[in-house]
Amino acid sequence: MIIILTGENSFGLQRELDRLVSEFVAEQGDLALERLDGEDVEFARISEALTSLPFLASKKMVVLRRPSANKQFVDEAEKLLADLPETTDAIIVEPKLDKRLGYYKFLKKATDFREYKQLDLAGMARWLADEAKSRGGSLSVRDAQYLAERVGLDQQLLANELDKLLLYDPKITRESIELLTEATPQSTIFELLEAAFGGNTKRAMALYQEQRAMKIEAPQIIAMLAWQLHVLALIKAAGDRSADEIAAEAKISPFVVRKSQNIARKLTLQQLKQLVAELTDIDVRSKRTNLDVDEALQNYLLKLAEYSVR
Numbered sequence: 001m002i003i004i005l006t007g008e009n010s011f012g013l014q015r016e017l018d019r020l021v022s023e024f025v026a027e028q029g030d031l032a033l034e035r036l037d038g039e040d041v042e043f044a045r046i047s048e049a050l051t052s053l054p055f056l057a058s059k060k061m062v063v064l065r066r067p068s069a070n071k072q073f074v075d076e077a078e079k080l081l082a083d084l085p086e087t088t089d090a091i092i093v094e095p096k097l098d099k100r101l102g103y104y105k106f107l108k109k110a111t112d113f114r115e116y117k118q119l120d121l122a123g124m125a126r127w128l129a130d131e132a133k134s135r136g137g138s139l140s141v142r143d144a145q146y147l148a149e150r151v152g153l154d155q156q157l158l159a160n161e162l163d164k165l166l167l168y169d170p171k172i173t174r175e176s177i178e179l180l181t182e183a184t185p186q187s188t189i190f191e192l193l194e195a196a197f198g199g200n201t202k203r204a205m206a207l208y209q210e211q212r213a214m215k216i217e218a219p220q221i222i223a224m225l226a227w228q229l230h231v232l233a234l235i236k237a238a239g240d241r242s243a244d245e246i247a248a249e250a251k252i253s254p255f256v257v258r259k260s261q262n263i264a265r266k267l268t269l270q271q272l273k274q275l276v277a278e279l280t281d282i283d284v285r286s287k288r289t290n291l292d293v294d295e296a297l298q299n300y301l302l303k304l305a306e307y308s309v310r
Helices: 010-028 043-051 071-082 102-110 121-134 141-151 155-168 174-180 185-197 201-213 218-238 243-250 254-265 269-288 293-309
Strands: 002-006 033-037 060-065 088-094 112-115
Touching: 002 010, 002 102, 010 033, 010 060, 010 088, 010 155, 033 043, 043 060, 043 071, 043 088, 071 102, 121 141, 121 155, 121 254, 141 155, 141 174, 155 174, 185 201, 185 218, 185 254, 185 293, 201 218, 201 293, 218 243, 218 254, 218 269, 218 293, 243 254, 269 293
Parallel strands: 002 088, 002 112, 033 060, 060 088
Antiparallel strands: none
């Protein structure tokens, strides 16, 4: 058996690896498990581990992490893995694989290939709800989505937050989420932009004040607004490309792209350039003059709201 674990979702990948190893060790014992890192060992050592017979066990498991770091392994992987003894199970962990290479194509075709992609908001909400249920608690998908929006899409961080919430009360509610978790600044900045472009000036101002209450300084808000405008510019420049294509080329999360697409549709490229120029002007004046940055930023957000009625 040859299993490939790959993908940028490190949490999901590691959890599956831990499960596979745990089940094997429970059956065959610790001595039947061997772990190697392709960045640290020679090809001869990898080859020996894969081809040798198990010791004091009916089977052995070899876990290879990033063997693609070893060029000789990449060159000889097809032959080496084809000759794998029936008594050996191999798990190859390759978080990042170049899909253009023959190595990737061989692994995809000839092995149990398991790719762990980053979950989008909907997928993360379902995972949180299912995870809470599996641990004897309850969390509605709607509140799970609120938790993900509030904390962000880092699955390890969300798993930790889920532990804390379940310990407080197995029945997780929006109230307990707000009590025990902190909103991530970047997530709130997007909500701020979304409220402003949606014409909801009251919520936009409330979110701005929330940022300041969290001791997020004006220069940080400017920087985060600039990053969000950068994402909008990427989307506008990409034309009809899909969110996944834009994300892959720009090296940002597909979730971020999808959430920003609705805002991008409301703007022309010229309007976006103007917004960038105005934010840049606020930044420059805040450093050179006695500008009231809070007032300037709030006026800027009010101007964004004008686009909702154009």
